[in-house]
Amino acid sequence: MTEEKxxxxxxxxxxxxxxxxxxxxGDGIGPEIWQAAQTVFDAAxxxxxxxxxxxxxxxxxxxxxxxxxxGQWLPDKTLSTLREDLVGIKGPLTTPIGVGHRSINVTLRQxxxxxxxxxxxxxxxxxxxPVVHPENVNxxxxxxxxxxxxxxxxxxxGTKDAKEWExxxxxxxxxxxxxxxxxxxxxxxxxxxQGSTRLVNAAINYALANDRHTLTLVHKGNIMKKTEGNFKxxxxxxxxxxxxxxxxxxxxxxxxxxxxxxxAQQAYQTARDERKLIVNDVITDNxxxxxxxxxxxxxxxxxxNLNGDYISDALAAQVGGIGIAPGGNINYQxxxxxxxxxxxxxxxxxxxxxxxxxxxxxxxxxxxxxLGWSGxxxxxxxxIEQAIKSHHVTVDFAKTADATVLSTSAFGDYVARLISxxxxxx
Numbered sequence: 365m366t367e368e369k370x371x372x373x374x375x376x377x378x379x380x381x382x383x384x385x386x387x388x389x390g391d392g393i394g395p396e397i398w399q400a401a402q403t404v405f406d407a408a409x410x411x412x413x414x415x416x417x418x419x420x421x422x423x424x425x426x427x428x429x430x431x432x433x434x435g436q437w438l439p440d441k442t443l444s445t446l447r448e449d450l451v452g453i454k455g456p457l458t459t460p461i462g463v464g465h466r467s468i469n470v471t472l473r474q475x476x477x478x479x480x481x482x483x484x485x486x487x488x489x490x491x492x493x494p495v496v497h498p499e500n501v502n503x504x505x506x507x508x509x510x511x512x513x514x515x516x517x518x519x520x521x522g523t524k525d526a527k528e529w530e531x532x533x534x535x536x537x538x539x540x541x542x543x544x545x546x547x548x549x550x551x552x553x554x555x556x557x558q559g560s561t562r563l564v565n566a567a568i569n570y571a572l573a574n575d576r577h578t579l580t581l582v583h584k585g586n587i588m589k590k591t592e593g594n595f596k597x598x599x600x601x602x603x604x605x606x607x608x609x610x611x612x613x614x615x616x617x618x619x620x621x622x623x624x625x626x627x628a629q630q631a632y633q634t635a636r637d638e639r640k641l642i643v644n645d646v647i648t649d650n651x652x653x654x655x656x657x658x659x660x661x662x663x664x665x666x667x668x669n670l671n672g673d674y675i676s677d678a679l680a681a682q683v684g685g686i687g688i689a690p691g692g693n694i695n696y697q698x699x700x701x702x703x704x705x706x707x708x709x710x711x712x713x714x715x716x717x718x719x720x721x722x723x724x725x726x727x728x729x730x731x732x733x734x735l736g737w738s739g740x741x742x743x744x745x746x747x748i749e750q751a752i753k754s755h756h757v758t759v760d761f762a763k764t765a766d767a768t769v770l771s772t773s774a775f776g777d778y779v780a781r782l783i784s785x786x787x788x789x790x
Contacts, residue, residue, distance in 0.1 A: 372699035390455020391427040392709025397721035400776025407780035412739040427457040456709040478693035481507035483676040490752040491684035492763040506567040507672020517552035555591040560598040567666040581645040582667040603643040611635030613644040690726035703727040720758040747779040
């Protein structure tokens, strides 16, 4: 078999038996966690397909190593390869805070229009958690990935651009709303109907395809009425296009206004009994409270960029932290997708071979699901689950007296052996 590229034809991903998959190992601990992950991936593919299918891993440069070798943090060749090969995976990349180059992660999302950040958050038994019932957390987050404050439209204090914004605000009679205009920096928060609709559509399609029955639009529309308020409005409008497959909270309110509370309650209960998708909404700060108190009330969440950044990390903390949190950045229309470790580079631990590679391993499971190799994905998750349950873990998860502390590479080898043993038993 020769290596082939993943392609998109008639809206469907076409995956050959021996696809080329680009990877960026990342900065800091990136090379260590990537090597552990690749060991697991190759073992799972071998088990699932017994040599009939195989991944050809293609290394790409980005981050500090790329800058040292090419003078570019994100080389043009890397971007063009990711654009051509559609699906890739990456480790963590360095982003200076306040100075220096723009986030490579954000740049990739913008350049490839990876509009949906998909972050499934679930608990693996045995994982140390700060909450009493982490097993109640099973929430899939869809975060809009290309708009909001992350558009990067900012003006620093005292600059010509900032002065122009002040002139515009004065012209619109709004400068008085800026408390300290002489020392203010400015940023623009674009939220569009098109961007909001395609994100909500992705969340609805996922929920309908995966037996999920609640989709919650999370927003701060009570304060930001024209941006986040419109996200809620457009989200409900998108949901209504699905007809009888969904029951929206807007529809509940309409029935209540026209026919009364009892009729609305009956319609809602009927929708639940028929296992339709219930689409509701909640204010962002209330979501944080409710997701701690009653996480079982939420299944799929759709929200904007900044909210989604906060929410996905906060939920990850409930199930053990971002060290175990997978993520993918996806354009469901073009097929482009980059799956990634969701944590930072941890440069102080680089070369020590001790930190947890689970985030990128589980992101790989997401990638194989996306490619249609669901058997591979299931094996990876099963291996991780068995390792954690048996307390064969890296140092961050070694909270019990019977824990066997493994290095980064040893953890990858252990999970791979679990997968190989499963092959032998079959």
